[in-house]
Amino acid sequence: MPAPSMIQQITDIRRDFEAECAKIHDNRSLEQLRIRYAGRKGKVAELFKSLGTLNEDDRKNAGRLLNELKQQITESLAAKEKAFSVSVESESILDMTLPGEPRYAGRLHPLNRVLREIKSCFHHLGFSIAQGPEVETEYYNFEALNIPHGHPARDMQDTFFIEDDIVLRTHTSPVQIHVMENQPPPVQIIAPGRTFRRDTPDASHSPVFHQVEGLCVDEGISFSDLKSVILSFAHYMFGSDVKIRFRPSFFPFTEPSAEYDFSCVMCKGRGCRVCKGTGWVEISGAGMVNPAVFRYVGYDTEKYTGYAFGMGVERLAMLLYEIPDIRLFFENDVRFLHQFG
Amino acid sequence: MKISLNWLRSYMDFNLSADEIARKLTMVGLEVEEVHSKPSAFDQVVIGKVLSVNKHPNADKLSVCDVDTGSETLSVVCGAPNVKAGLFVPVAKIGGRAADMDIREVTIRGVQSYGMICSERELGLSDNHQGILIIDNPSGKPGQLYLPEFQVPDTVLEINITPNRPDCLSHLGIARELGAILKIPVNRPDDTLQESGGSADQKIAIEIISQDGCPRYSARYIHDVKIGPSPAWLRSRLASVGIRSINNIVDVTNYVLMETGHPLHAFDYDQIAGHGIIVRKARKGERFTTLDENEHVLNEHDLLICDGERPVALAGIMGGLNSEVTGETHHILLESAYFDPMTVRRTAKRLGLNTEASQRFERGADPNGTIYAINRASKMMSEICGGTVYSGIADRVPSDIKPVSITLRSDRISVVLGTNVPHEEVLTILKHLDLNIARPDDPIEVIVPTFRPDLINEIDLIEEVVRHYGFDHIPVNPVMKTAYQKTEDIGSKNTETIRDIMTGMGFIEVLNNTLVSQKHTSLVPDVKPVSLQNPLSPETQFLRTNILANLLDNVQYNINRGERNLMLFEIGNVFHQSGDRLPHESPVLGLCITGHTHPTPFWQASGTTESNLFHFKGFLQNLGKRLHLPDLSFASGISGLLGDGIAVFSGQKRIGLMGEVPQSVLEHWDIQFPVFACEFELLSLLDKIPSTIRFAQIPRFPSVKRDLAVLVEKGIHAKDMIDLIQKTGGNLISKIDIFDVYEGKSLKENQKSVAFALTFMSMDRTLREEDIHPVFNKIVQALSDKFHAALRS
């Protein structure tokens, strides 16, 4: 019976064509393919010629199948040709070095990018986020943090005043007081936010900047816990070979107070320009919450202890991205912003 | 505070490098900021030999000198009368420093000068400015660095002393800390002195009227001193810590100040009327001239030292011009007092006087340190200035000054630090800090001497222990205490989602200064901006009332730098006066676009589209959809931030304002291109975000599309027609899009054509023509009835 073999031939041609067509990548081979299959002497035309040898029923059936095949081949060839002509006019070579369709790409500000990292780190360590106003009373910004009126420690922070007793907060530490006034221990929060100091702008000072303050209060919290949380943070931000160092310092709201340093990421502690040859970069201040602060918020100073720490978001971003000038963050030059986020 | 290592070595024996000392001091909280291996005032100052002196062609009093400085001969213009050929002189070369100036090549009356021949004053050695310094016995050849005869190589540490440590504002204070670090003794200089002549009490009468301001006043009388220059070693010591020599008496008071930290003041005894000292508050409006020749107007809070007739010193801050020690002085009244920190601080701050004395009294001097300091200084005055120290101290202590007693429990140390510090170690540290141990057993009883006003509570002693024990010895707790109940802050979480959506749509996040100018605040006309009392400049006088003005700054800045396609946003607080004590403060989301809607791909030669209001609105709607805000709608004609702006509603709640920035505003920013902007009240926006999302059934049956074009009057709003179509079509209408709006020649002047694409769908069956036809007709009829809409063929 010739008919099954005819149908078999049609099936074979379709399979062969599809396989060959898939491998074609230029117009020249496409033309050759067309000649071999759809040309006047091509494989399809050959089969049409042999239709006459079949009986009427078989011819009708095979003819339909053959017409479908012809149409399919024509369509495939046309589609392929169209695909090539989009990217190439005369040369039949696809130049994939041409650019794709350009799009406006959004960016997160580098400070918020870093802040997200910080938040994410402390979220994993069990801290919640607390917030407070940027305009504060003197009580929250200074007094309740054990910086009484007329204390020389007020000179450590040049302050913008709105009224004699209303200030732009000089740190996010007032949030500590708000939180402790509103809840009993345990407390474990970070307070990110914008802060202000009356510093003339230069490469390392900006009157507006961002801080994250951390606070943890409960029974049995010690400096040893502070060290472990700062170490985790150092590893999260800068990698697990970073070391930490605490140096005694003074802040009225913590005691003992310390400055904490990270080993220099640039030189791995050997000494370079960034760390001024010391192998350490200063990050910020920390310490055990001064019992005087607990007295302001009515916490039992014998029962509870706690630690607090701060950090400057700009400072961390400058270290992470090697940004030399703090003013770049607030100029909002898109050529700068495009480099991050 | 400058600390000379040579000076420290006169009290104790140590054999460590300067860097090692610096590191050790830093690690007990005395942060060494710089280590100078020689006084910086002498950078680039070399020995020069004057070869020739010629008259300046254009100035009688100036001369032009050729000076041999070894490698080169410099031409230097000099004004000193005593310059002569053949002299050796100190020359500050170009690039060096002298007389508080950077030395540069200058033209003086038309003649180039390549350096400066220095006087003693210009080198900071003394106040002598009678002429240039003449080096009698040069220590080296021309060109070598100039070292004054009395200068010996030294290292000076610049230490940042925290405000709680007034006791460390002195060499003996630093020596005490270093002694505690190295566990070696400190030898305090002997203060026993020869007294003779009469008694101090006969020469000086003291009356303290303001006892709060002056808890102690001690004074001595030194007879017949010879005023003159100080010996070389004393001038050297003072120069090493940046103090210039004045005369031997003043130099001694400064020396003892730097040694003990206790400020002293020497009066010319003969200028003290009635030979009596009265300590009292000033009268309001009283005037007084300090020895820097500035006159101050005082008030009733200021503390004065007076003689029988008039004020002679501003207590604890600065002496008066009327009683200072001069070349004519014969006898000295030496003051060593303790003044109330708050009183000194208030006056010093108000008058803008920050002196070595005021710094120490503000932080807290030692009320019992007056005696050692006055004896040290008197002894030196008798030795150096040849004076006779009269016997006894005129000493008034109106109220007893008692040391504080503190109990220190060893288990409390463990609780706070998380580690045990051996008891013996605790005792050793406390002893080396000169704290008196009244009971060595636990709990330790410590009597704190009055030179440590910062030690009041147990926690203060724990800090002392750990300072010297070292934070390094506290282990990192391997089991971090955590896992308290975390409170989820939905607001800040959703705010981060907004940031992600905005950046996803192609917006760049900016952060701008909160402090702005009036140009910025005036964009919001109906609110009173919050003003600063002490702004850095008029450009940063106010707290921002809006973010749009900041965004316009950013648009202007970036367009000026060649980037004209901008999509920016910022989330931040804005402020205005509230009538209450604290201003109103709330966060907003501001966004703006300008430029092309899309960047042009290479296969499109041209045809990029400028942004317009509806392109911008698309972003807002997209944001609304992503946040699942119900029913975002827009109503025009609202006046406010953007002239005739457009209010954005979610449901009935107005959550923002958008529009095209008016030309009149853009002119203030010199922006030539259209800018579209929006400000959302962030809290209103966050409030509208649903807290939960619920699944809705996905339709299983095919939908059918029908187009509908109608002619209506121009005043008819698309939203009203859509609402009517939805209402009429009911459940069967699943979607209504507008695909064309046309106004033009083929239509009547007040007409527009609006074309809708309606999608019909049912959740329970496949719709047939018979289902759709009647509904479609009803819609056409309803539009016709309500809006006189005519079907467009």
Ligand SMILES: [Zn+2]
């Ligand atoms: Zn380094």
